[in-house]
Amino acid sequence: MNVGAIHGVDTTTAITLVDPQDATKTFPVTIKQGGVFVDYTVLANTGSLDTQTIYKAIVSGLMAQELIVEVQNHDGNPKETEEVMASLQASAKGSFSFGGEAAPAGKHGKAENDNGSTQKADYTVHIRAGEAYLSLPNDSYRPLIRPLPFVTAANQQKLLGTLQHISRWHFIKNLQNQIIPENFPEQALKIELMRVMGNGTTEPIDASNGTVALTYELVNQAWRGTIQIKITNTTPQDLYVCAAYLSKEFQCYLKFLPHLVQKLEAGKSVFLGPNGQDRINLKLGKVEQDYNWPETQEAIKFIVSTTEFDAEALILEELPQPLTADDKDRGLDKGLDTEETRGLETGVRFSGWITQTLHLVFKNPVYNQLLAERLQTLLEWDETAYFAAGLYCEVNMDKTGQPTIWDLKPAIKKGLKVPEGEKTIIDDIKLFLGNQIESAQRRKRYRNLKKDPNRLRIVAEGDSWFQYPILVEDTIDHLYKLYAIRSFAEAGDTLENYLKKREYLDAIEEEKVDFFLVSGGGNDILGKQFEGFLRDTPDPNDTTFQKYFNAGLTKKLDDLEGFYGDMFTQLLDRYPDLHILVHSYDYVIPLDTNDPINKGKSSWLGQYLIKKNIQPQTEREQCIHFIMDAFNERLQKVVAQFADHISYINVRNVVNRTSWFDEIHPTNEGFQLVANRFIEVIEKIRAEKKSPLTT
Helix, strand or coil: CCCCHHHCCCCCCCEEEEECCEEEEEEEEEEEEEEECCCCEEEECCCCCCCCCCCEEEECCCCCCCEEEEEEECCCCHHHHHHHHHHHHHCCCCCEEECCCCCCCCCCCCCECCCCCECCCCEEEEEECCEEEEECCCCCCCCCCCCEECCCHHHHHHHHHHHHHHHHHHHHHCCCCCCCCCCCCCCCEEEEEEEECCCCCEEEECCCCCEEEECCEEECCEEEEEEEEEEEECCCCCEEEEEEEECCCCCEECCCCCCCCEEECCCCEEECCHHHCCCEEEECCHHHHHCCCCEEEEEEEEEEECCCCCCHHHCECCCCCCCCCCCCCHHHCCCEECCCCCCCCCCCCCCCEEEEEEEEEEECCCCCCCEHHHHHHHHHCHHHHHHHHHHHEEEECCCCCCCCEEEECHHHHHHCECCCCCCHHHHHHHHHCCHHHHHHHHHHHHHHHCCCCCCEEEEEECCCCCCCCCCCCCHHHHHCCCEEEEECCCCCCCHHHHHHHCCHHHHHHHHCCCEEEECCCHHHHHCCCHHHHECCCCCCCCCCHHHHECHHHHHHHHHHHHHHHHHHHHHHHHCCCCEEEEECCCCCCCCCCCCHHHCCCCCCCHHHHHHCCCCCHHHHHHHHHHHHHHHHHHHHHHHHCCCCCEEEECCCCCCCCCCECCCCCECHHHHHHHHHHHHHHHHHHHHHHHCCCCC
16 A cells, blocks of 8 residues: 555555445455555455556545644634534544534533543634634734635635644654654754854854754845755665655745655765755745744754655645735745755664654844834735734723724833834834724624624624623624624714714715614713713702702713714614614622722722712712613614614623623623623514514
8 A cells, every 4th residue: 555654654544445346345454463564555355456556545534633723713603603613523534523612611622531531732723804714722822824805605714724734733843753763863864053154154053862952143224144955874775764844834945955755875964944945934924924923933843764765745835824014925934944045883684764853943133022013014904903902912991981092012112123314114014003993904804793693783882891802702793793794883982972983874874784783872972071970079959869960961961862863863874774772781889998908909980979978888889870871771772762762781790790801891891791681682583574564
């Protein structure tokens, strides 16, 4: 059989032969003892076979190493995603298993060791924005490959093929002979490395432990380098060698030797290099720079045999790389440039094959030192904004507790490279940070998700309960799992401002939607004006909680009632078949800054209530209840005027006290509870529209 050990055959491999003239005739066979060789296998129990017939062999588990893959479903339909993963698992053929430490218990065929403990995941598959992409576990902003579309059955096959490709790459990387042939030296090859400096001099690189760290030089404004790798046959007999370069793009490249399998005579040496050259060029890739990798790891696997073998099946093309700021030179963007330039211890005979591995660690010389212009491009482009924001930015709260202050992470700000004469680019970046980054991400999200014909399209406008960047999964984040939503929400935005912009108006027609979601009013009453609504002293003639508030609050509530009335009237005049969903806010909890347990926490409501000497904490919380109830009374009053077209969603008392991220925003779990209320209403309305009319 023309596959052997380097293809994954071992003594446990199941093999079935099929009659080429009649596929219903099969012949189970076994492997002859000692019959697995480097690239072929000798079979047993073949007496009944026709020696003149060439049979097709069905061989299980060829060139596959089972990977443990955890799944993080950011916004895929939970039921559909579960079904897809189950289908992929059924087709894996030993290449991968879904599970791993970070995967939810019981989900996607959770992988376990024999003792029942969960195995550590090798990779994470992220389902997000109508795409699937891979990262290392706990490193979600550094995709390893270009994200794959993930909205149709054909796309799912691409993910299956990608995972199987990576499984084969790992099989080759970890390939070794489980039984070292007798007298075969463990280090049949002597591997020597030299760094060729820009001035032409060379210096040795220690490779004695099988791992080398490679650095770059800045040459003509580009980070480059050159190395020489020399292998020497240290044995007294001829060997056949294959050098498989395993790149970070999951490529297996075999052309660093003159032949895929090179005969290396006893005591002789050969240099590795493309097209017969004696050196290999290094080039710092754009992916490493733009995604700020501190280092990347690759390897060269040497397969060494006393007999000639066929290595063609080991070749793997590289997988598409993540998009970069300029998205070009993809084929050259690798650690080792595969293109054109750019004393014997014993006389004992031996036979068989072994492998040796040289691990390559490429140090990024510009880690945390991205060019400002490239960073600006990464943040502005819809395709890269999500990754760039997570890698380079941090979100802080403004004076009212809204996540509107974006900035560069300190280490990035310190190392950012700004060309002379372009200092204003820093100001340009800061202007772009914030809601614009989140909006760029959501544009891409909607653009991809709406390709799914089964997803309901929705337009939304709102505040931070609909758009909370990076730190929290807000209401809309959870709704993305079921719907394609074109959202105009911005953290810190006010209902008054929605009506000034009215971005949602034309979008409803453009997207041909039947539902419009709105979250507004919270910042109008609990934002920067909140302190101004508080009286210096309670009204002695009032026995309600109104005694703590001046006429400014009533005026603002009147305004909000009018704003909502204007919004709803305009929407329904233009779109009479539109259904609008509007929500209350839950009872936010003012922070008790007098409690030592809250030391160091930020307060945007509690501090002002305490400043006005409103005591105790329960009284302060009742003040907030009063405001929220008053707001909801006004909102319900407006909704009642459009009862057939607007649904009021009451989320008061939905989020429990332990599910608040800060004073005014729920946690991921809290926002999920809010989103569930929306889902219940949306699905009820959809069901009613589908049902036949009854009398």
